[in-house]
Amino acid sequence: MKSTSENFIRRLQKQKEDALEFIIDTYLPLIKGITNKVLSPLGNEGLVDECVNDVFLSIWDNADKFRGDSTDFKKWICAIAKYKSIDYYRRATKRMEVSSENMDMNAEMSVEEELIRAEDKTELITLINQLEPLDRDIFLMKFFLGYKTADISRKTGLSITAIDNRLFRGKKKLFKEAKNLGAGGYVL
């Protein structure tokens, strides 16, 4: 049996490899577009390829967590691609910063940066889980998907001030929670 646009999600969740091939055939241009947009300023094509592969592997590994139809699926894998690209971007620039000897400029990291940069992101995920749904989305977009506040405003229909307020309150909440987890950092 072959995967089609009707059955590929189910086949993917059953870990059938032809579904993976179908997804690569269908969505590679899109995934590569997202990844390339984030990572191309680094001028490292190998990194783009590595990230693209990582995106497809993550889709495969986490397929069972996906809920929804093929439109939702497209949104979901776009989000994963964006999230992975930002992650790759941050890790790559972090390496570059270290080599450029501008270390003390970054000495004071904000709480969310401190957390995001922590090797294990699970704690931040735990914290984000405690926010209310709208704040959760705003935080994901801002810190995991690297959106500018203006973009978030356009997507959510909230004003920039409202988003900043929510981010500020959320950060304060995160900071309080983070202190319990023993993470360092400052609220800016």
Next chain:
Amino acid sequence: MKEKDIYQLLNDLDFDESEVEDIEISEFDKAKVKKEVKMALRKKRKRHGWKMKVVAAVVIGGLSVSALGIAFPAYAGNVPVIGDIFRFLDNGRTGIYDNYQEYSSTVNMTKESNGVTITINDAIYDGKTVLLTYSIESEKDLGDQPFIGSYLDIKNTSGGSGSDQISKVGKNQYVGLITGSRLDEKDLDTVKVKWRVDSISIGGTEEKIKGTWNFSLSLQASDNEVQLVDQGTEQNGVTVNVDKITVTPMSFIVYYDQLVSKEVLDKWHGVDVEIDIQDDLGNHYAGDGNGGFGQENHIHWSKTFKKLDPDATKLIITPTVRLVEYTPENHGGVEITADGETKAISIPTKEGKGTEEFQMDDIVVELVK
């Protein structure tokens, strides 16, 4: 509410990436991504499949093993994957163990004690010798050459001999191969083996890590075919007789006897016979001695050689006799008296001096197919 992970959170997010433009991708690039992603999957799967195999092995082994009260607390550690420890440790590239991996069974029994984890990776029993490959992971450095002061204990055998070698493969990580050979001539299809380690000496120091790493397993002999030979050659008072040859899928074992006349024994302290093997196709076989037993004038030896060329029809066995004079340098022996003084045990003087060596006539064995 159950906590959501990042993938679930992203699933909830109404994300629209409409402003991103598709990049044009050639069929070639698509194929490349498919290939790379699938390869990454294979790697993961392989690990998975291998775990399944371990579970299966444990279930099969379970009956005999659990009866001995053995637990399997964890599977395989993180020692870098060395596909074939047998080959890896064959630094001199004799090739003796080249085919052992494929015929060995995966064991993956792990024991942890005092910050040191020992895992038995593979085990094989060729009807004569038990070989176990193992890996060690330690919290502290064990030096370049740790020493495990322990041997393989094979049940229901009158005596044994063995060897152990170990090699560092990473920071605080080692792999090793320990062997134990039965010295009796019984053909046992199954053996019970115990490996009790109670200390590991750190290489280059006097320091020891004490602990308890006890393993116990029962092993089936690999398929083997025994060919009785009973052919010999005699020269200068030494007779060498090849009793039998056991052929396994990965090796063959030659059992031979040395008979030494009284004249030679009166003249020399020690007589050793080594054998060298070639086949009619010109292949030379590297081998590893398994030790021997017997009396001074009649010793039974056995030696394991690498995989037999299936096209060979004859084996040409060339015995070499070494006559040795024991001197305080090459032959130890001290007596410790009750008041703690040591005195060397004197070696009786014999006529033969130094060492002498001679090659005997070939013993040509027709292989039965």
